[in-house]
């Protein structure tokens with residue numbers, strides 16, 4: 033339940049292929065072209081958005097073998113179009129359409145998860161509303177000569193309610209009971225996983241998935257990831273209907289904005305933010 037493959041999402045294989053192609057074309061651009069969308073301006077990282085990997089902020093930071101483009105896609109009013117690629121020319125329209133169509137699939141999942149939690153079907157959809165933040169993350173993992181020594185993406189959980197991932201090759205692995213398992217690629221299926229926010233809201237019923245990406249000597253790999261979160265001002269805590277004398281709150285209340293700060297700090301050092309809010 034912390035990861036599943038979704039096939040009934042309604043997106044045609046041709047549309048998904050187009051989205052993947054536009055992503056590939058972006059990463060294939062010359063570096064100078066991609067750096068026009070850099071997430072670093074005058075040596076300072078101003079926000080989450082833009083092209084480029086994490087800033088090195090810690091001495092012992094573990095680096096990832098990937099190249100990344102982050103773009104806030106929802107709410108629309110907060111988009112920074114300056115950082116949205118204009119190459120390939122179809123990129124912007126495809127991303128806008130992908131955002132809308134993935135949201136429809138995500139809403140189905142939110143409704144079903146609410147039902148599983150014995151909440152009103154619309155509980156999570158209403159909580160998410162129109163102003164919650166959705167971040168798109170495009171990952172490119174080049175071939176790696178030493179896959180036995182290098183991870184594409186270090187072990188982490190996502191700071192999301194759920195994450196929706198469309199990848200073109202194997203490489204994603206999930207951890208269960210200390211063992212790593214490969215997530216298979218099913219053509220045209222979306223990979224969905226539970227993130228920290230859902231673990232907290234559900235008071236631990238759903239567990240945030242520990243996952244990582246391994247590298248490959250022969251093949252490069254791409255993934256298009258949408259991270260669904262809430263409004264930054266939300267007081268994040270277990271849903272009150274899921275807390276009672278028998279099931280006391282297992283997570284401290286924290287403003288999402290503060291949680292995200294902790295998340296980025298712990299991500300850099302390879303530890304888990306969620307462990308810091310468990311009671």
Ligand SMILES: O=C(O)CCC(=O)C(=O)O
Pocket residue numbers: 169171185190197199204243245254255257
């Ligand atoms: O590349 C992938 O399949 C996973 C990426 C991922 O876990 C992330 O961006 O949080």
Ligand SMILES: [Fe+2]
Pocket residue numbers: 188189190195243
């Ligand atoms: Fe992730």
